Each structure stands twice: as C-alpha cells, then as structure tokens.
Amino acid sequence: MVKFQSYSTNNLLLTKEVLESYITNFWNDIFTSIKDSKHLMLMCKVDFNESEMGYRTLGHLRRVNYEDKELFIEYLISRLGILNDSYITHPTSKITFTYIIKDGIASGNRSLLQDLSDKSVTKHNFNNINLPISMNPADYGDLESDSFIKQNGISFHRFIINNGSKIFRLDRTIDKNKNIVTILGAVDLSWIDTKISDEVFMREIGKSVIYFMGGERVLRKKLLNSKPFRKLSTDKTLNSKFVTMDIETISKNSKLTPYLICAYNGKDYITSYANESLDQKRLFTSFFNQLLNYFNKDNVLIVYAHNLSGFDGIFLLKHLFEYGKVEPLLHNGKLISIKLKINIEGYIGKTIVFKDSYLLLPLSLKNLCSAFNISASKSFFPYLLHDIFYKGILPKLEYWTGISISEYLSIKLVYSGKTWNFKEEAIKYCKLDCQCLYEILVNFNKLIFNEFKVNINKCLTLPSLAMLIYKSQFMPKNKIYQLLGNIEKDIRESYTGGAVDVYIPHNRTESIFSRLYQFLYYYDVNSLYPFIMAKTLMPVGKPIFFEGNIRKIEPNAFGFFYCKITSPGFLEHPILQRRIKTKDGIRTIAGLGSWFGWIYSAEMDNAMKFGYTFEILNGYQFEKGNIFDDYVNKLYNLRMEFEKGHPMNLIAKLLMNSLYGKFGMKLESTLIEMCDTSCETELNLFKEMLEVYGESIIDFVKLDHRILTIRKSMIDYKFNEKEDMYHGQDVNIAIASAITSGARMWMSTLKNNPLFFYF
Numbered sequence: 080m081v082k083f084q085s086y087s088t089n090n091l092l093l094t095k096e097v098l099e100s101y102i103t104n105f106w107n108d109i110f111t112s113i114k115d116s117k118h119l120m121l122m123c124k125v126d127f128n129e130s131e132m133g134y135r136t137l138g139h140l141r142r143v144n145y146e147d148k149e150l151f152i153e154y155l156i157s158r159l160g161i162l163n164d165s166y167i168t169h170p171t172s173k174i175t176f177t178y179i180i181k182d183g184i185a186s187g188n189r190s191l192l193q194d195l196s197d198k199s200v201t202k203h204n205f206n207n208i209n210l211p212i213s214m215n216p217a218d219y220g221d222l223e224s225d226s227f228i229k230q231n232g233i234s235f236h237r238f239i240i241n242n243g244s245k246i247f248r249l250d251r252t253i254d255k256n257k258n259i260v261t262i263l264g265a266v267d268l269s270w271i272d273t274k275i276s277d278e279v280f281m282r283e284i285g286k287s288v289i290y291f292m293g294g295e296r297v298l299r300k301k302l303l304n305s306k307p308f309r310k311l312s313t314d315k316t317l318n319s320k321f322v323t324m325d326i327e328t329i330s331k332n333s334k335l336t337p338y339l340i341c342a343y344n345g346k347d348y349i350t351s352y353a354n355e356s357l358d359q360k361r362l363f364t365s366f367f368n369q370l371l372n373y374f375n376k377d378n379v380l381i382v383y384a385h386n387l388s389g390f391d392g393i394f395l396l397k398h399l400f401e402y403g404k405v406e407p408l409l410h411n412g413k414l415i416s417i418k419l420k421i422n423i424e425g426y427i428g429k430t431i432v433f434k435d436s437y438l439l440l441p442l443s444l445k446n447l448c449s450a451f452n453i454s455a456s457k458s459f460f461p462y463l464l465h466d467i468f469y470k471g472i473l474p475k476l477e478y479w480t481g482i483s484i485s486e487y488l489s490i491k492l493v494y495s496g497k498t499w500n501f502k503e504e505a506i507k508y509c510k511l512d513c514q515c516l517y518e519i520l521v522n523f524n525k526l527i528f529n530e531f532k533v534n535i536n537k538c539l540t541l542p543s544l545a546m547l548i549y550k551s552q553f554m555p556k557n558k559i560y561q562l563l564g565n566i567e568k569d570i571r572e573s574y575t576g577g578a579v580d581v582y583i584p585h586n587r588t589e590s591i592f593s594r595l596y597q598f599l600y601y602y603d604v605n606s607l608y609p610f611i612m613a614k615t616l617m618p619v620g621k622p623i624f625f626e627g628n629i630r631k632i633e634p635n636a637f638g639f640f641y642c643k644i645t646s647p648g649f650l651e652h653p654i655l656q657r658r659i660k661t662k663d664g665i666r667t668i669a670g671l672g673s674w675f676g677w678i679y680s681a682e683m684d685n686a687m688k689f690g691y692t693f694e695i696l697n698g699y700q701f702e703k704g705n706i707f708d709d710y711v712n713k714l715y716n717l718r719m720e721f722e723k724g725h726p727m728n729l730i731a732k733l734l735m736n737s738l739y740g741k742f743g744m745k746l747e748s749t750l751i752e753m754c755d756t757s758c759e760t761e762l763n764l765f766k767e768m769l770e771v772y773g774e775s776i777i778d779f780v781k782l783d784h785r786i787l788t789i790r791k792s793m794i795d796y797k798f799n800e801k802e803d804m805y806h807g808q809d810v811n812i813a814i815a816s817a818i819t820s821g822a823r824m825w826m827s828t829l830k831n832n833p834l835f836f837y838f
Contacts (some may be wrong), residue, residue, distance in 0.1 A: 082178055084109055090170040093125055095156055102155070105176045106148050114145035118185040119178045123155060126173040135201060135295075140177075142185040201294040205284055206268065208245075212291050214258055214272050214280050216240060219247050279632065288623075290632050298627035300700065305560040305621050308809045311551040313532035319345075319524050321381040321536055322373055323436075323516040325509050326391045329465045331357065337394050338467045339505050340366040342382070343513035344373050345521070350506055353467065363398035371426055380431045381536050385444050385516055387435035388413040395433060408539075415539055436520060438540040441733075444516060451519045451726045459486065460508045469501040526727050530717070545738040546809075553710040558619045562811050566622055566699055570639045572677040574743055574816040575656040575667050578823050580830075602829065606715075609735045611821035613711035615681075618701035618813040628695040637680050639813060640698035644678065646671040647690030652830040654823065655686055679820040689831060701813060711735060743815025 084105055091097050102123075110119065121143050124136040137155050202209040211218050216225075220242025228237045228250070238249040245266070250259040261269040270284035279297075282289045290298040324342040328335040336357055342349040351366035353359075374380055384391045392407075392414040399405045403422040408415045417433040440447055447453075461478035473494045476487050524535045531548045538544040562570065588595045604610060618638060629636040646653060653669040657676050675696075678686075683693055717731035 082180070083175055084178070085173050085175040088125070088171045088174055090128060090172070092169070093171050093174075098155060099152055101174050102148065102152050106145070109176075109178070110145050110148075113180065116182070116184075118142055118144045118181050118183065120181060121151070121176060121178045124175050124177070125171045126175070128170045128172050142181070144185050203289070203291075203296060205287075208262075208266070208268065210270075212294050212296070214255075214274060216249050216251065216258075219249065220245075275632070290627070296627070298625060298629055298632050300623050300625040300629075303566060303622045303624055303699075305562065307557045308550060308554060308559045308561065308811075310554055310556060311547060313551050314528065314534050314537075317525065317528045318534045318536065319521050320377065321383055321517075321520065322370070323513045323520065324349075324382055324384050324391075325512045325516070326384070326394055327505055327509050328394075329467060331465070337362060339509050341506065341509040341513050342366070342370060342373075343510065343517050345517055347373075348510050348513070349373075350510070352502060352506065355468065360398065363395075367398070367402060370431070371421075374426065374429055378429050380429070382431060382433045383436040383516065383520060384433060385435070385512075386437045387417075387433060388415065388438065392417060392433070392435070434536075434539060436516060439535060439538070439544065440519070440523065441541065444512060444519075447519050448515050450729050451522050452724075453515050453518050455511060455514060455518075458508055458511055459490065460504065464501065467501055467505065470498055473499045522726060523730065526730060530727075541733055542737045542741045545734045546741045548734065549710050549738055550809075553707075553713070555704070555706055558704055558706055559811055559814070560619075560621055561809060562622065562813055566624070567810070567812050569641070569677055570699065570812045570816055571743075571745075572658075573639055573679055574812055574819065575658065576819055578654075578656065578669065578826060580652070604825070606732075606735060607822050607825065608739055608818055609707075609711045609715070611818050611825065612707035612739060613715075614708075615817075615821045616703035617706050617817050619704035619706060620702035622813070623700040624697075625700055626697045629698065629700065630695055636700055637703055638698055638700040639677055639679055639816070640683060640693070640695045641675070641677050642683070642696060643673065643675050643694040645673040645692045650689060650831065654689060654827040654830060655682070655691065656823070679817055681817070682820040682824055685824045685827060689827070699813070706814075707738075710738065739815055739818045742811045742818075744810050 086101050086104060088097070088101070119142070120140050122136060122138060122140045127135075141151065141154065143151050201212045203212055204210075213219070216222065216238040219238075219240040221240065222238060223241050223246075224239045226237050228235055234253055236251045236253065238247075238251065240247040240249060246263045248261045248263055251257070256274040258272040259269070260272065268284075270282055273281045273283070275281055275290070279290060279292045282291065286302050288300040289296055290300075322342050322344045324340065326337050327339040327341075328337050330336075337359065338353040338357060340349075340351045340362065349366065349369040351362055351369065353362045370380075370382070387395075395417060396405065396407060396414075399417065399419050402419060404420040406418040406420070408418070415435065415438065419431045419433070421427065421429045421431065442450065459479060459482045461474040462480050464474050464478040473491050476482075476484070479487060520535070527533060527535055527544070527548075531552055533544075533547055533551055535544060538547055584599060586596050586599045588597055622638070629640075644655065646655065648671070650671065653671055655678070656667050656669045657674060658665050658667050677698075678693070683691075687693070714731040714735040718728050718735075721727040721731070
C-alpha cells in the first residue's frame, strides 16, 4: 500500500539544511519503529507556494534501509545540484514523502541511490490540473490511438491518450516541432507547445506563456489586462468666453486682507472696493452679485485668476458657501480650481469655475506681458502703503516695490502738481492687471487653436494641455496602455528622476616644476527630455508579466526588470540611482554595492558597459515604439519658425517640456469634505468621520467657522472631456521612467568618459 507523510515548510526555501531536517523528521516518525525488519521504497517531492509551479519530485523511487538516511540525503542533495534553481529561489509550502513498506532488509550495494538520471516526467499545475512537462505523447499516458490527419491542406499526427483520469487529444505537426493539446470531456482546456531548441519548449496556455527547460519551468509570461489611451477629438470652433479677475490686498495686523476685487470679460469691468472697516463679507458679496451678471445663455462661467492656488483661492473659498455647493480641487497640496454650483434663485443650474492661469502659463504676469507683447503692460503700485483712502502727493519711493529710480521719477513727473488718489490708482492698476491677463489668455488660446485645434479652457494645467494636444493630434492608436495596480507600483520604483551631481571645477594642474592651467569645457543638452523622447524607442503595447530570467530565453527582451544589482568595485561616478531610507527620510543616491531593485532594461544594458552585473528575477516586457517623434518635431519646428520674442516660441518650449510628466502622475485622489463647526449636526458628523477615516486624512484647512478635511480616497478619476483635469486613469509610468532613464544614460557617456582627465 502506498502511503504519504507530509510536512508544512512554512514558506521556506529548499536548502540543504532544510532538506536534512525534514528527512530526519521522517526517519524519526516513520522509520524508527520498523527499522529492524523492514525497508522502504521511498521518494520525495515538494510543493511550491505558487499554484502554477505545482510540485517537483526531487528523486525517483528508491529502496532504503534505516541506516541509509545519510546516503538518501546525499542522493537528494546531489539531485538538487543538477535540477533547476527554482528550488532555491521560490518558497515551498509542503514536503511529502511517498513510501511503501516492504518486508525484510534491502540487499545490494545501494548503487541505485547513486543513479541521478531523470526517469520521471515532472508536472506543473494550471487551474488545479497537473499537466506533463513534455512534448512527447508517450509521457501523457497510455496511447489509445494514433493516426495521420489532413485538414485544410495541413497534415498532422493525432494521438488519443488516456492517463486514467483524463483523455488527451494531441495533434503534432509532421516536423514534431509543435503540439496542439486538448483535454477531452468536461474540462475546457487546451494549449500549444512549441519547440524552441532541443532543450527548451514553450507552452501557450490561457493568457500565459511558459518556457520549460529540462523538465523545469524557467520562465513564465502572462499578458496583462490593460486599456489603451483614448484618442481625443479636436474642437471645431475657437472659444474665448472667460473672465479674468484679480484681488488686491493690504497687510493689516500682520495679515493680508483683501480690499479690492476687479474682473473683466473683454468688454465690461467689475469693481468692488472695501469700506473703512474692511468688511470682507460686504466686499465679496458685492463682487459675486456683479459677477452673476456676466452669465448670458451659457450655464458655465470660467474665471481665471493668476496664482489662484496662492492667496486668491483661499480668500474666495471663505465667501462662496452661501451661493451654492462649493467643490474645491486640490493636487499635491495646491488649490487647482474651485467649482461653484449655484443654488440661488435665477441662477440654479449654473456653475462658476475658478481656475489658475499660472498653472497654464507659469510665468509672472509682468513677464507674460513682455512675452506676449501686450501694449498696456503691467504697471507699478506702492504695495507698502496701507491707507486705502489716501489722497495727496505721490507716495515716496520707499512704498514702492520692483521699481527703479528712473521709473519712479518718470511716474513722479506725471503727477507733478496733481493729487494722487489711492482708490482711483488701485482700481486703475487692478483693472489693468485683469485686462492684461485677459489679452494674454485670448492670444494664447488663439495660437493654440490655430496650431492644434483645441481650446485652452478645457484644461487646468499646462501638462494637461500638452497631453490634450498629444492625444488629439499625435498619439498613435492602440500603442500606449494604462498601467494600473501592481505594475504601476513596481515600475514606479525605477522612476527616480534626473541625476544631480555637485562638482568643484578648477583648471589648475600642478607638477614638481611648474603650475599649469588648462581649458575647461561646459556642456549643455538642448532640451534633454524632449531629445530623448524623440530619438529613442519607448515601451509600448500591452505589458507582459514574466517570472524568471527572460534574457536566457530572449536575449534582447525589453522592459522593466526586477534584479539583484551589483556595481563594480569602484567607479568614479556611479550611474545607477536608488532610493534609500535615512534618518532624514527617503533619499536618492547613486552608490556602490549590491541591492535588489527595478530597472529599465535599456539602462541596465548601458550600465553593463561600466561593469555592473544583474541577476534578473522577474519583470514586465514591452514592445518598442517611436511615439513622440512627430510631437517633439512639431514643437521644435515652431521654435525655429518663430523668433525668440514671439509668444509662439515660448509656448512651444513650454509644451515640449511639459508632456512627459503627465505619464508619470501618481494615481492618488483626494476627497474634500467640509464641516460647518457652527452647526451641531455637521460637527457631530465631522467627529464621526474622524473616527472612521482618521488615518487617511492628509490635511485640514480652516476657513473661519468651516473646516475643510482633505483625505485620501480610493475612488478612480473618470475622464471628463468637458473638463479634462486628470485624464482619468490614462497614466503610463513605464514611459515616464524610460524618458528619465534615457536622460541619465545620455549623461553617463560624459560622467565616466576616459578621455576626460580629473586632477
């Protein structure tokens, strides 16, 4: 009778010591009581944690006496030496001894224990079914029939095989290089085995591709589910319907306090000025009531403020609640936009969206006026004067900021013999700012629409605008896929950004006889990231997960690999970066030594030139594709077409450098909830929320008697074509990492160039 004795291995790797321990346990549990009169026919197998790996038989059935324990251990350890290294690199769940008790003591010189030939057929587990690791029909079971078949002009050899529990139909090509195997009956399972070499064959089963060598799995590949980026449509008409606004403040009790708000829609101005008590409610109520008059037939009014994410947005938030539902949007600690869904009579169903124009054009208003050649450019104002009702001579130079003496004297000449009125000048100054910003955005929108047929008001940030242009004009279809879940987390480990080194340059060389000097050279790369995007192949297509060293099967495999990385013993300037924990937090370093980490395969290949070595354990495979060439070339040609003083030159430069970061955005969403602490019901709900979601809260914002709670949310952003904020889940960290890796690779050619001499 065949018997079994199993032991849980608790996720241990199968080492010599572990094997010796469990064999000793078996000898003590089973063999001790029968050692004097009986022997065993014994074999040993291990089960792995991963169900697809199934189990492995370490050796064949052997006759052993009690005193043969050390010989049996030596036999199995010798077997381990000739088998695949999966035994020592994958955790095991169970070790099982299969045995038959036989009468008497086994005779002979035990030479069978020295026979290391592999006479058994190993198996692997797929969907809880053990399948032979073999392309030989005889290894599947007993042959019931075989015949030659010809279908659709193709001849093949068909075998029907019965192994007692399953019936296989195996169709083998005439050259014996491919088998199509089907399990007949209720089990719906089939696969294709293809011979790669005399030692290796490939099994395509389900969504997996498994490579076997010598009866062992050496590589498993699985195509991951993913969705392609969606191509976006262009706009048919130019839409420049928006409003610009500005808030002026003074410092009161060491606190900035608004005293003036202006807005401009291209035709009419709004002005709201504070009274002597600086009543904020009155100031903002007057402004909002006038702003509502800007609504025509449209249900959405877009209002831009330059640097809304600074003070202006916080000032606005405090006074919007009585007009309807307020939905602020924050990202990375910044207030990106504020949406007000109005619920007052006459405007129900209408929405005002406040946006930050600085996130679209990240320059000061003064510099933008110069870049866009605005005739009525931003003027000067005595910000340090805090009497908002002052009337008199021109304020002294000490009250003005950012102004030269000659510019101040020019203003003084204009007001010679005239009264300078703070309120009049402040309103004039604020209106001018609104007018300048409006003209800049109108011109910006026209230039973007004329070149790319999209409107800027569909986006909140410059990177979002760059992505919109790319996805509507340049993105190839079904080439770029969303990377979510584990693959996003894994590949993000390789995304360490640019390399920043600090050097102390000098051109002095010293010798015994003299002190010499040499020329120093300064190198710069013209738009390094766009250059890498345009000139190198990117990881594209659906990702394929693999386990094992893929380069053993596919020497040119391309993608992101998890490896044991070992640097050379010494390198003047190490080139591979990694993040480490320090007492001061996470730091990025490029050091020497050995470590485990994720790396882009192209950067791995480049590092090998400098003496780094890699042991590939698993990873993700991609196709190669040139996906940015047209986009970068278009923008580069625009820079060549328009001279530096033209705004299109600036726009092209900004767009060229803004796209890549969108691919690497983190899928971290936040939920913003508001509590009116003056309302007992809301306060109680707030306290309950703190108990339930306390650890997920990342920030609080106090707005008078209201508290904004910002907490992490697991909800996914959905793509909204009308307001393209985050492009839903359209992120691809592999592309972002490949771009930054490519930049580091390019710089590495200079860092350790033997033609450079260091003294």
